Amino acid sequence: MSDNKQPTTYNRQRGREDNPQSAICNPQYSLYSRGQLSIQVLLYGAITILALTGFLTWTDSVINSVYREADRAQALSIAEAGIEYYRWHLAHAPEDFQDGTGQPGPYTHEYIDRSGSVVGTYTLAITPPIPGSTVVTIESTGALASNSDIEKVVRVRMGIPSFAKYAAVLNANVRFGQGTEIFGEVHSNGGVRFDGIAHNLVTSAQDQYDDPDHTGQKEFGVHTHVNVPPATGVTDTVRTLESPPAASMDRSDVFLVGRQFPVPAVDFAGITTNLSQIKTDAQASGFYRPTSTTGLGYEIILKIDDTFDLYRVNSLITPPSNCTNTAGQDGWGTWSINTKTLLGNYPMPANGLIFMEDNIWVSGRIDGVRVTIAAARFPDNAVTRPSITVNSDLLYTSYTGNDVISLIAQKNINIGLISSDILRIDAALMAQNGRVGRYYYQGPTTSPNRTNCSPNHARTQITSYGMLGSNQRYGFAYTDSTGYATRSLIYDTNLLYGPPPSFPITTDAYKIVSWEEIK
Known part of the structure; x- marks a missing residue:
């Protein structure tokens, strides 16, 4: 038998693979391999080109985005420059809301860099304060000279703080007793004894003072007689822990936010000028009445239909038997109306000013109205200064700032003898020369046995919102x-x-109330 065997299929294939001449000897195989390689090169090349194109496109997009963000930032800076410019303008011309032109806006200014080149412009749209308010709205649009497609708009509200920045502001020593709770800042140019709860800062212009409600050494400008926890109650004698040279204690049980003394005093003298101007403005385009020659003053009842009823007060309630001025208070009386005569119903004046040269009694409710009611006589005479009395509720319908009342009296803001047991007053109350409060009406006594001013001597609750x-x-x-x-x-x-x-303001400097970027 011969040892030569025919190669198997496997051997034939392997022999072809192992033979370097096989590809040359097989032209069909060679063409196939080269074609396959060309397709792979083209495929990878296309992928590389696409990736490179995408990368370049992305890079260009990022660069453009960076430039656009830089342009936006510069446009915003230009818009803010417009706000700062008009803030400066108002510091020099507080009542000019037409950019010194005397013409309606908008007002466009060039924005120039240090080299003198025009970088862009800011355009100002100015909304003046509504009557009686100090808040002006300024909208500044910043635009670039190099890219007109980009604008930034900033809206700012600026205002002059009013005298109404405090829940209570006083020009004399004051005592807030137990049962008093105050939500808002409290300030006195005199000393402050506070035995209630203060939810905001309490300040005094005095470093120390002699509390008139007891004898002994001077105490801090702001101090309390509430006993230090865990003790309770109040001690009315002088408190050594609340007196120099002791350090002021942290009394967060009374002063929830804290106390500060001394601080700068508040100027009450400026209110006189305001009353005189209110009279002038009320005579020009508000509501004005002179002294009531046949009565004791006027009663105003505010209504929600933007009108008010006006009465002439003919007589007051006579004090009960043995109800007398035992405290010797100036101007003491019941300050409660007995008889009156209707004079008419009147629309609320457009400028919101009602001025009367006589005593005024006020009550009622408003809806969407801003009104100031003032009582004063000029030339000023301490003997004839009129007061304003509130014996029944004086209310807002809305508590969002749309409803606003102020009562400004040349003398006192009174609560009379015949007043509501639960009384609410929604208003800013200002007593220029006198005090805000209630006269002393003595309660019943057993020795001698008298009812005195009872039962109206004691009332349950009063709420002052404003x-x-x-x-x-x-x-x-x-x-x-x-x-x-x-x-x-x-x-x-x-x-x-x-x-x-x-209403009186505290300073001529505008301050930013709100800032927002609206575009």
Whole structure:
């Protein structure tokens, strides 16, 4: 038998693979391999080109985005420059809302860099304050000279702070007793004794003072007689821990936010000028009445239909038997109306100013109205200064700042003898020369056995929503439980930059109330 065998299929294939001449000897195989390689090269080349193109496109997009962001930032800076410019303008011309042109806006200014080149422009749209408010709205649009497609718009509200920045501001020593709770800042140019609860800062212009309610050494400008926890109650004698040279303690049980003293005093003298101007403006385009020659003053009842009823007050309620001025208070009386005569119903004046040269009694409710009611006589005479009295609720319908009332009296803001047991006053109250409060009406006594001013000597609760300013010592209650047992003073934050018409302001400097980027 022969040892030569025919190669198997496997051997034939392997032999072809192992033979370097096989590809040359097989032209069909060679063409196939080269074609396959060309397709692979083209495929990888296309992928590389696509990837490179995408990368270049992305890089270009990123670069453009960076440039656009830089342009946006510069446009925003230009818009803010417009705001700062007009803030500077108002510092020099506080009542000019037409950019010094005397013409309606908008007003466009070039924005120039240090080299003198025009980089862009800012355009100002200015909305003046509504009557009686100090808040001006400025909208500044910043645009680039190099890219007109990009604009940034900033809207800012600026205002002059009013006298109504405090829940209570006083020009004399004051005592806030137990049962008093105040939501808002409290300041006095005199000393402050605070035995209630203060939810905001309490300040005094005095470093120390002699508390008139007891004898002994001087105490801190702001101090309390509430006993240090865990003890309770109040000690009325001088408190050595609340007196120099002791350090002022942290009394967060009374002063929830803290106390500061001394701080700069608040100027009450400027209110005189405001009253005189209110009279002039009321005579020109508001509502004005002179002294009532046949009555004791006027009653105003505000209505939600933007009108008010006006009455002439003919007589007051006579004090009960043995109800007398035992405290010797100036101007004491019941301050409660007995008879009156309707004079008419009148629309609320467009400028929101009602001025009367006589005593005024006020009550009622408003809806969407901003009004200032003032009582004063000129030339000023301490003997004839009129007061304003509130014996029944004086209310807002809305508490968003749309409803605003202020009562400004040349003498006192009174709560009379015949007043609501639960009384609410929504208003900014200002007593220029007198005090905000209730006269002392003595309660019943057993020796001698007299009813005196009972049963109206003691009332349950009074709530003041707004603010109060008092030149003399304020008070709705007394230490013998006469007056209002519970007193809540709630600050209306809308009053700071949106005060009632022609309400006194504290400074001529505009401050930013709000800032927003709207585009």
